[in-house]
Structure formats: C-alpha cells, structure tokens
C-alpha cells in the first residue's frame with residue numbers, strides 16, 4: 001500500500017504540531033465514486049443502501065447522501081437517529097438485526113421507515129402489535145437463514161444454527177403465521193449469506209438460491225409476491241493486497257442474467273453494503289513509540305492498539321500497512337530500527353491480545369515514524385474497545 005498524498009501531508013502537519021499522532025483519517029471520495037458507479041451499472045430495480053454499521057461517522061453518512069445512495073440500512077435506534085440527523089428521511093431507512101427492542105420497533109413504525117426485516121416469529125408478533133396500536137401497517141421483509149453457506153467468506157450469516165432470521169426449512173410453518181398478522185405487509189425476503197466475499201460467483205450463487213426460494217414460496221402460497229428481494233451486504237475488499245478486488249461489473253452482469261432467467265424484471269432488489277463502500281475511505285494512523293528486539297524478532301509499539309483498531313486482532317489478519325517516515329533524531333545511540341524485516345506491531349495496552357499486525361514485512365521504520373493502516377474506513381473505530389485502558393480517543397479527521 002502507498003499512503004495517499006493528502007493523508008501523508010496531513011500526518012506531517014500533525015506531527016509538526018508536536019503532539020503524538022494517533023488518529024483516523026477519512027477521505028470519502030472513493031465511497032462516493034463507488035456508490036455512483038454501482039448505481040450506474042446495476043440492473044434496473046437494484047437499490048444500493050449504505051449499511052452504516054461499517055462506519056457511523058457523519059462524514060460517511062454525508063457521503064452516502066451526496067452520492068444519492070437509496071438510503072441507509074440501520075440496525076439500532078441509535079443508527080436511525082444518526083441517519084436522520086445526517087439528512088435521510090425515515091422513509092429511506094431499512095432495518096435489519098436480531099433483537100430489536102419494543103422501543104426501537106415503535107420508533108420505526110411511528111416514523112414510517114421503509115421496511116423492517118423480521119428476524120423471528122416473536123419479532124413479527126411484537127411488531128404487529130405495535131403497528132396495530134399505532135393504527136398503521138408496516139412493510140416487512142422476512143429474513144431467512146438459508147440452508148447453505150459460503151465457505152471462503154470471513155463471516156457467514158446463513159447456514160447451520162444461526163441467530164439471524166428464520167430457518168429456510170421452517171418457512172412452510174412460519175410464513176402463514178406472519179401473513180395472518182394484519183398490521184404487517186409482507187413485501188419479500190432478506191437473505192444475507194456472508195460478509196467479505198471477493199468471489200463474485202459465490203455471491204451470485206446466493207442470489208440464484210434466493211430467487212429459487214422466492215419462486216418456491218410463490219408456488220406454495222399463490223397469494224404471496226416477493227416483490228422486494230434483499231441480498232444483504234457482503235462485497236469484499238482485498239485486505240491481503242492479493243490483486244483480487246471484487247468485480248462489481250461481473251456481479252451486475254450476472255445478476256442481470258439471473259433476473260432475466262427468472263423473469264423478475266420489475267421487482268426491487270436491495271443491496272446493503274458496508275465494507276465495500278467504506279473500507280478504502282479510511283486510514284488508521286498511529287505513531288511508533290518504541291521498537292525493541294525480543295529474542296530475535298522486532299516488537300513495534302504504537303500509540304494506539306486494539307482500543308482504537310481492533311479488527312486485525314479480532315479477525316486474525318493483517319491490514320495493508322505503510323510507514324510515513326519523519327526522520328526524527330534518535331533519542332540515544334544504538335536505538336533500534338526496522339530495516340527490511342518481518343515484525344510484530346502492537347499497541348500500548350497491557351494485554352498480549354493487543355495486536356495490530358504480525359509478521360508484517362517493513363522496508364524501513366524508526367521510532368517517531370507513523371504506521372498507516374489501510375482499508376480502515378470500515379469496521380475501524382466503531383468495533384474497537386475504546387474504553388479499555390482509558391486511553392484518549394483518537395481524532396477522526398475528515399479530509400473530504
């Protein structure tokens with residue numbers, strides 16, 4: 001990875017101020033480009049939503065608004081409030097997630113959000129009672145735990161015993177009960193197979209199986225139309241820099257072919273994308289405070305660790321890493337440095353779990369330089385252990 005020039009310039013300015021550098025830098029240009037591109041190439045009927053749990057920062061919501069994303073996929077009342085504050089009308093919100101509280105469901109109904117994605121029979125009954133009391137009808141999708149999974153994915157949401165949705169094989173029993181709830185308006189299916197998928201064919205396989213499921217439902221229940229089909233998120237990014245970027249055009253072409261094969265023109269298809277839209281719009285930048293040799297391997301200690309960037313530890317991976325060289329004077333003769341070697345990067349926390357990168361090859365790094373971790377715009381600060389050890393919260397600097 002190369003540090004983008006505007007990120008590097010910002011870091012040099014921050015370093016010149018004399019404070020320890022430890023921050024996220026955001027530039028949402030790429031996110032806006034991606035939303036516009038997807039909107040252009042996807043088949044008619046496909047609507048692109050930003051799944052804001054990837055990064056709930058106002059800059060990312062503003063980018064989604066500016067790029068004309070169809071709306072925001074929320075998973076809590078807190079996210080709903082942030083999306084509305086960013087300028088999204090509640091009618092542009094769609095709501096997924098197991099365990100929505102009565103308060104959250106009431107907010108959704110009262111404010112007229114577009115669709116609530118039902119995760120269980122309990123939730124269907126709870127939402128129906130709330131809508132009935134409010135004198136409203138709520139559009140819903142039914143989330144299904146499909147009977148397959150995508151093996152190469154980082155995280156799977158379907159297949160096996162899962163807390164998401166209702167098992168596919170229970171549909172015949174559960175669907176009629178949901179259809180009988182008169183304050184719910186059944187609009188279709190939500191099947192989110194997996195996250196972080198780079199292989200387009202795997203995701204298209206998911207689409208095909210979901211289309212098959214819709215067809216089966218419409219055969220078994222002739223009064224039902226699955227007018228909206230939600231494929232969830234899942235477009236991956238190439239964390240390993242292995243030249244295997246997700247190919248959205250191939251996905252669009254494959255989906256178009258499937259839509260034609262099934263005769264599903266005129267239907268609506270939701271994509272709820274988080275990682276793919278947000279990842280390359282953010283960098284976690286943290287100053288190297290110490291470098292030591294420990295039994296033949298260099299240990300690099302940075303100002304921020306899993307308290308600010310937990311993902312590499314949580315998923316046992318390395319993110320792309322670049323070093324911004326500041327050429328600061330050594331504190332003493334014989335100070336350790338890194339030259340063309342594979343090293344360990346950790347943070348300041350008093351736990352062995354505090355890993356930022358392991359066995360990562362570095363050309364050159366010295367104490368006082370800044371480690372820049374790429375693809376940190378998605379699932380960065382938002383899924384980190386911010387309170388752990390009570391370090392100061394990193395700044396989030398928005399360039400664009």
Ligand SMILES: *Cc1c(COP(=O)(O)O)cnc(C)c1O
Pocket residue numbers: 051053054073075096097192194195196232233234235272273274275276
């Ligand atoms: C997390 C999540 C997404 C976004 O997933 P990505 O892999 O980041 O695209 C979309 N929909 C739901 C329901 C989610 O939980």
